[in-house]
Amino acid sequence: MRNTLAIARKELTLYFTTPWAYLVFTAMAFISSFFFIAMLSTFKQVQEMARIYTWDRMPGDYAAYKNLTDGVAVQLWGVVLIVTLFVAPFLSMRLFAEEKRHKTFELLMTAPVRPIEIVLGKYLGGLAVISATLGLTIVYPIILTVFGGSESGSALEWSTVALGYGGLLLWGATCIAIGMFISSLTESQMLAAFLTFAVLLPWMLIKGLAQSADEPFRSIATYVSFDAQLQDMLKGVLDLKALVFFTSIILLSILFTHRAVEAQRWT
Amino acid sequence: MPMIEVQNVTKRYRDRVALDAVTFTVEKGEILGFLGPNGAGKSTMMKILTGFLPPTEGSAKVAGFDVFERPLEAKRNIGYLPETPPLYPEMTVRGYLKFVGRLKGVPRAKLKGEVERVASLTGTADVLDRLILALSKGFKQRVGLSQALLGSPPLLILDEPTEGLDPRQRADVLQLIKGLAGQHTVILSTHILPEVKATCQRVLIIHRGKPVAHDDLAKLADPSRETGLEETFIRLTAA
Ligand SMILES: Nc1ncnc2c1ncn2[C@@H]1O[C@H](COP(=O)(O)OP(=O)(O)OP(=O)(O)O)[C@@H](O)[C@H]1O
Numbered sequence A: 001m002r003n004t005l006a007i008a009r010k011e012l013t014l015y016f017t018t019p020w021a022y023l024v025f026t027a028m029a030f031i032s033s034f035f036f037i038a039m040l041s042t043f044k045q046v047q048e049m050a051r052i053y054t055w056d057r058m059p060g061d062y063a064a065y066k067n068l069t070d071g072v073a074v075q076l077w078g079v080v081l082i083v084t085l086f087v088a089p090f091l092s093m094r095l096f097a098e099e100k101r102h103k104t105f106e107l108l109m110t111a112p113v114r115p116i117e118i119v120l121g122k123y124l125g126g127l128a129v130i131s132a133t134l135g136l137t138i139v140y141p142i143i144l145t146v147f148g149g150s151e152s153g154s155a156l157e158w159s160t161v162a163l164g165y166g167g168l169l170l171w172g173a174t175c176i177a178i179g180m181f182i183s184s185l186t187e188s189q190m191l192a193a194f195l196t197f198a199v200l201l202p203w204m205l206i207k208g209l210a211q212s213a214d215e216p217f218r219s220i221a222t223y224v225s226f227d228a229q230l231q232d233m234l235k236g237v238l239d240l241k242a243l244v245f246f247t248s249i250i251l252l253s254i255l256f257t258h259r260a261v262e263a264q265r266w267t
Numbered sequence B: 001m002p003m004i005e006v007q008n009v010t011k012r013y014r015d016r017v018a019l020d021a022v023t024f025t026v027e028k029g030e031i032l033g034f035l036g037p038n039g040a041g042k043s044t045m046m047k048i049l050t051g052f053l054p055p056t057e058g059s060a061k062v063a064g065f066d067v068f069e070r071p072l073e074a075k076r077n078i079g080y081l082p083e084t085p086p087l088y089p090e091m092t093v094r095g096y097l098k099f100v101g102r103l104k105g106v107p108r109a110k111l112k113g114e115v116e117r118v119a120s121l122t123g124t125a126d127v128l129d130r131l132i133l134a135l136s137k138g139f140k141q142r143v144g145l146s147q148a149l150l151g152s153p154p155l156l157i158l159d160e161p162t163e164g165l166d167p168r169q170r171a172d173v174l175q176l177i178k179g180l181a182g183q184h185t186v187i188l189s190t191h192i193l194p195e196v197k198a199t200c201q202r203v204l205i206i207h208r209g210k211p212v213a214h215d216d217l218a219k220l221a222d223p224s225r226e227t228g229l230e231e232t233f234i235r236l237t238a239a
């Protein structure tokens, strides 16, 4: 435990002495605030229109704009989800690749530490930065609560927002786990980032791509796609199936990383 | 019980044989000079002793523990300086040494003192708060050596510890290693034979993965002649 924490702490130190964490924070803050402002103004326009024509005469797909929760917060989580997919590989890439490049892998492997402690420590460090990245986006629901008003009291339905946020954290944790495994396979950080991205993106899109495919491939693709698994969570529906799905991916990635770390010495 | 027991260790990298049925023991308190031409297998042997590489065949024991069956116990007894000092360029020397100290299980309360102790031994006390990437090669090497000394492990495995040091530093480091004799066992590889003469009592020479000599320094080189060890080395590693 102590070793795991020592490694996690070292990972955090390194994240904040290299520019990557700051670049990722900046990208997340910049992109999410851009979309937040755009979504707010759309929300306002639709509300204006509704005041003139009344909701009954508005097209059905505008129904989401009746409240800030569905009209802004849930949609914003959808954007944050995509940004996470793009930035997480830049956070996970260094976890093992950098150690091998700097020959510090030899230090870790000859210290009185179990390989699983190394893997868990690194994963914990990665989790901490991705949580910090996602943590930045908490300001938006707070802004909405403080400045937004609604007829029904609170501007936001916090349980929905919080569950969606939980889904995001789970998603971030999954990206880092997969990225860590890929990082354990190579010495090149850029290659690790690229491969992670090349795994995450199609996996996210597979549902859409498989719509024209035959059964049973279509159902399988829909089931395993990240997009389909995340949808309910982001909308604030507690989805145990998705929880199990992502937790399994995380555990498997940790297991595979452990295997890869052990196997490294067998060449 | 000897500090190191190597039994029939063979190491193959795919089809290349790096070590060929090597057997030797090192007693507690010895300072062993580990010699051999480039590519002889010195670094490979050290990686096996420290548990980084598994041998293809044979077994290695450190302080009585098989390096692959009881890795944690064996590793607790070892301080290791690899060929390339394993450093994190973006860390400060102090941060780095504290991290390694934690991994080695130095108690929290003693960590600060221990870091300062090894830093003063290796002459890095003045650079403790500098970033490692800003250090010269020699200082990086010394930080690598400091790391190996953390926690005073009974066995030190040093792969070319004086590589990249200036003559004065070289002398200091050798003096430091000499001072460890008795309580510590040291195995050090080097290509600089006068260093061996100045620090080691025992010498192990390997050539193409096989030991060709393992004896007291005095028996391998006539101490009255300046170039005795060089001659022996060249004769044994000819072919
Ligand atoms: N990772 C590797 N893959 C394949 N062959 C290797 C590997 N590491 C070392 N070798 C080979 O094993 C042999 C022994 O190498 P080793 O590094 O142990 O030699 P050395 O005695 O330390 O040499 P030097 O004095 O140059 O440091 C060499 O022939 C080398 O080419």
Ligand SMILES: [Mg+2]
Binding pocket: B042, B043, B044, B083, B159
């Ligand atoms: Mg070598």
